[in-house]
Amino acid sequence: MLRLSKLTDYAVVVLVRLAQAGPALPGARVREVGMQTSPGIAAATGIPEPTVAKVLKILAGGGLVASQRGAHGGYRLLRPLTAIPVSDVIAAIDGPIALTACVEGAAGGCESESLCPVRGRWDPVNTAIQEALGAITLADMQAAAVPRAFRLPAATLQDARGDAQPAAE
Amino acid sequence: MLRLSKLTDYAVVVLVRLAQAGPALPGARVREVGMQTSPGIAAATGIPEPTVAKVLKILAGGGLVASQRGAHGGYRLLRPLTAIPVSDVIAAIDGPIALTACVEGAAGGCESESLCPVRGRWDPVNTAIQEALGAITLADMQAAAVPRAFRLPAATLQDARGDAQPAAE
DNA sequence: GGTAAGAGGACCCATTCGGTCCTGATTGAC
DNA sequence: GTCAATCAGGACCGAATGGGTCCTCTTACC
Incomplete structure (x- = not known):
């Protein structure tokens, strides 16, 4: 959504x-x-x-x-x-804009962090959205x-x- | 969120x-x-x-x-x-990226549309986010x-x- | 033709969100 | 000094969505 x-x-x-x-x-x-x-x-x-x-x-x-x-x-x-x-x-x-559990500041929130191939990869997406929202x-x-x-x-x-x-x- | x-x-x-x-x-x-x-x-x-x-x-x-x-x-x-x-x-x-009820295609979803001063104003925000997400x-x-x-x-x-x-x- | 592997679909439970209500605190008017 | 108006804070309830699980059908190999 x-x-x-x-x-x-x-x-x-x-x-x-x-x-x-x-x-x-x-x-x-x-x-x-x-x-x-x-x-x-x-x-x-x-x-x-x-x-x-x-x-x-x-x-x-x-x-x-x-x-x-x-x-x-x-x-x-x-x-x-x-x-x-x-x-x-x-x-x-x-609250703070955070797309996924990986970036929402949850300490060790991702239980499969050692396997997840896109760990923290939402950061640039998150940043892009924040910039878009901050400009309006x-x-x-x-x-x-x-x-x-x-x-x-x-x-x-x-x-x-x-x-x-x-x-x- | x-x-x-x-x-x-x-x-x-x-x-x-x-x-x-x-x-x-x-x-x-x-x-x-x-x-x-x-x-x-x-x-x-x-x-x-x-x-x-x-x-x-x-x-x-x-x-x-x-x-x-x-x-x-x-x-x-x-x-x-x-x-x-x-x-x-x-x-x-x-489903389709839609920030608010005003843009998610809900026919008459906003019951206070005649009063709402920002009716449909989420569109540019929505567009900005879609572009940001589409570029990655x-x-x-x-x-x-x-x-x-x-x-x-x-x-x-x-x-x-x-x-x-x-x-x- | 039988058997096994794997996708497709339906169902249920838990969590979160949206909305409402109540009580207390503060300030200005009478 | 008393009363009324208004915000502050919290708890509570119902609905909706998401997450997870199970069962059934299809397909390919033996």
Whole structure:
């Protein structure tokens, strides 16, 4: 699959939304500029509120957002979207990017290490993916976003699948 | 995580082993050249035999190896390692490479599509990863293989983790 | 034709992930 | 000083996927 978790997908949505809050909200008197609450983000994104809270909690632990407790508290971005590569989000949610057990830091994880002919050979692949993910920031993902009306549903699927050979499954 | 399944890891090992069989085995009288059995590969790689059989079965379905049933049957490579990109192996085992539900061809899979600000924005990320994986062949992974003694265990871990911030977990 | 070797397919169990809920701590408003 | 709002942390449960095992069918040799 090479699929990342839904939480990571949610995290990107939440972070982009957090940036869209804008530092100049009209009613930003009591609440700090650019700060939003979990329920507010949930309502804006359509993601279940508990899940949003969970994502924000993890992101706060990863140093991507800052939290403010108490009444009129909330979360705010610590860095602009241009300074947040996708790899950082993935690392914050899913932990360090590691394709196989051979590279995920598992000490002696591979029980057949003495026989395995490709021991540690995933490293270059892993590095290539990390570089690819590190080169794309959330701002890039946001900038590429086009209004929904511009994307036909069918065309969306076709475009999304693209060169991922469709006959394989 | 961005982790691919163990089966994919096994598949690479099996394929490399299948290539190492060599087309000029001494006792290759009854068995076709370059052909190996599941138990043989299992013994050579240390992977459990049923798992090897399962991997080979999937790879045969994916068109990467050919099977020969009956006595003195077995499996053989259909293409040289230089012609097998890593992405093909992953696609054969885990299906098409798709990072998120938004790109995996799920019709209307995203229930909050009207709100999601990054709808379909994983496509460039997905493409970047596919290109990275498509550029690396099994021959590269095999060629990069160095004897185990040349790699310090600690250095291996450091190299593997690399710039994936270690403090994240 | 019988026997053995080996692939093909179906099945089951364990692990992990996604999602939800509850309780406690902190801060601002009244 | 009290109350309300909101985040923080943890535990819990259900679903889904992956990993592994077993049985059956096919094929070639004797």
